[in-house]
Amino acid sequence: MCSRPEPPEPLRRVAVVGGTHGNEMSGVCLARYWLRAPGELQRPSFSAVPVLANPAATAACRRYVDCDLNRAFTSAFLTARAHPDDPYEVTRARELNQLLGPKASGQAFDFVLDLHNTTASMGTCLVAESSHDVFAMHLCHHLQLQSPELPCRVFLYQLPGEESYSVHSVAKSGLGLELGPQPQGVLRADLLARMRALVAAALDFIQLFNQGPGGRDGLRHQASHTGTAFPAFEMEAYRKVSSVDFPRTETGDLAGTVHPQLQTQGQLASR
Amino acid sequence: MCSRPEPPEPLRRVAVVGGTHGNEMSGVCLARYWLRAPGELQRPSFSAVPVLANPAATAACRRYVDCDLNRAFTSAFLTARAHPDDPYEVTRARELNQLLGPKASGQAFDFVLDLHNTTASMGTCLVAESSHDVFAMHLCHHLQLQSPELPCRVFLYQLPGEESYSVHSVAKSGLGLELGPQPQGVLRADLLARMRALVAAALDFIQLFNQGPGGRDGLRHQASHTGTAFPAFEMEAYRKVSSVDFPRTETGDLAGTVHPQLQTQGQLASR
Numbered sequence A, B: 001m002c003s004r005p006e007p008p009e010p011l012r013r014v015a016v017v018g019g020t021h022g023n024e025m026s027g028v029c030l031a032r033y034w035l036r037a038p039g040e041l042q043r044p045s046f047s048a049v050p051v052l053a054n055p056a057a058t059a060a061c062r063r064y065v066d067c068d069l070n071r072a073f074t075s076a077f078l079t080a081r082a083h084p085d086d087p088y089e090v091t092r093a094r095e096l097n098q099l100l101g102p103k104a105s106g107q108a109f110d111f112v113l114d115l116h117n118t119t120a121s122m123g124t125c126l127v128a129e130s131s132h133d134v135f136a137m138h139l140c141h142h143l144q145l146q147s148p149e150l151p152c153r154v155f156l157y158q159l160p161g162e163e164s165y166s167v168h169s170v171a172k173s174g175l176g177l178e179l180g181p182q183p184q185g186v187l188r189a190d191l192l193a194r195m196r197a198l199v200a201a202a203l204d205f206i207q208l209f210n211q212g213p214g215g216r217d218g219l220r221h222q223a224s225h226t227g228t229a230f231p232a233f234e235m236e237a238y239r240k241v242s243s244v245d246f247p248r249t250e251t252g253d254l255a256g257t258v259h260p261q262l263q264t265q266g267q268l269a270s271r
Helices: A025-036 A054-061 A075-079 A089-102 A134-146 A188-213 B026-035 B055-060 B075-079 B088-100 B134-146 B188-211
Strands: A014-018 A048-050 A111-117 A123-128 A150-154 A172-181 B014-018 B047-052 B112-118 B123-128 B153-158 B174-182
Touching: A014 A025, A014 A188, A025 A048, A025 A111, A025 A188, A048 A089, A054 A089, A075 A089, A075 A123, A089 B055, A111 A188, A123 A134, A134 A150, A134 A172, A172 A188, A172 B088, A188 B047, B014 B026, B026 B047, B026 B112, B026 B188, B047 B088, B055 B088, B075 B088, B112 B188, B123 B134, B134 B174, B134 B188
Parallel strands: A014 A048, A014 A111, A111 A172, A123 A150, B014 B047, B014 B112, B112 B174, B123 B153
Antiparallel strands: A123 A172, B123 B174
16 A cells, blocks of 8 residues: 555545435434534544435435435436436435535545444444545554454455445545444444444544644644654455355245354454 | 133144244244245144235335234224225235134134244243233243243233234234344344244144143143143233333434443343
8 A cells, every 4th residue: 555645635525424224323323413413523624524315214214215325326327317206315316426526526525434334243344445545545544553452344345347336436535334233223332332433533534634744734743743644554455256145945035044153253253 | 820721622723923024034034934844833733824924024124014014903903994095014914814813703713923023132022912811821831941041031012901903812812922132134043943943832832732631632641741731830921011212302313322231131131
């Protein structure tokens, strides 16, 4: 990983998005909280904007209403002519593209954090588009160093030749936080606290970056960053190799399940 | 608890119902399995019928489509004239009432087991309408004795003066099995195995009852039941005292959650 995160300019326009999936409650509840009390998202050089991405799915406590919002930020959906029969999430993706983008334009937000939960026992997972998002990679490295005792893996979701489609792909740089295990529609205090701490650490990192090695932004530079503020590093990252479905009957019903000795042992099994 | 479970006649018409709530996967998967392979539900004196109660909600992996099926078995819903705008679950309740009832009639099924999951960490909970269902109380006692090392509490759901409304209230006697914790839409092998064993034990008990103290049903009576086959007993049972909601904001959003030290500790905390 190179030593200068891109973009070189300070990040002023930052958003923290919850409720992209309406039944992943850490982000839903944090977004609602920050919409009432946004002070926690303020730093000296910027104020992050809280966004509840999918209000209809959140109200219904479902992942989505018509289709997955976190797959709807493709140019085909974003640029097609609007139609009354469009799926709710396609319309909402266009609204968010207006708010946080337009995607791939100079007017787009500098950074978007997108908050997710999973029922899988995978601890903390940092979901970036690709390693080409150098700023996101430096942020991942920073978050891993903050809590070295906790599993905090980096997953690069974009496949070769594939167009990006996530909420945070609308911004110039972005990262998804995926915390588990948490049942859908359920709020666990431990994951809520972990999510909140990760967001705070991410915003602190953006503040640190905005200050820069030479005291950019008029703020005094922290004494510990006298040389290159963000040195080069190596890191482990995961990519999708393939999908393995459960065994199924001819009609598609489950014909098997995770073995009891493996269930909830994801963090151990993958070590 | 009196010593003679009612009804005094053998139970011939028995149903095991899964998928009353479409995202409670132990019962959904077991009902689908038994619909393909019903042999596991056969006993010498009867064959239990597997029923997938809410196919539309099960297909959508949601608790329900329009309204809660397990609250729809009231005389108001069951006897009202059918209308094209009726909620799906009201129509389905009438169909199930035809299949398993009619409720409170001599033609109703003798016994219905209804399979549920909860996200709460409450182990096994046996949900009966009231202690007046003497057969169900004897069955609960039997199930508790089968696995004394596992928490297996009895909950009496019907409030004084309240009409029964559950799926199993359609039958002459019935019991709900509520197993947790399991996320909605997720299948855990340990709870699946526990549910399957509980159903087997319940069917074995019905078989034992059908045999009777004097070898009723032409089957030889087990040596251990030479006097009264089902002696009197005392048991602990729970009733609903009140509902305690989470603290909420003025707009109804969550303003608190379960403390991390109490989360998933339900089995310990209630001891």
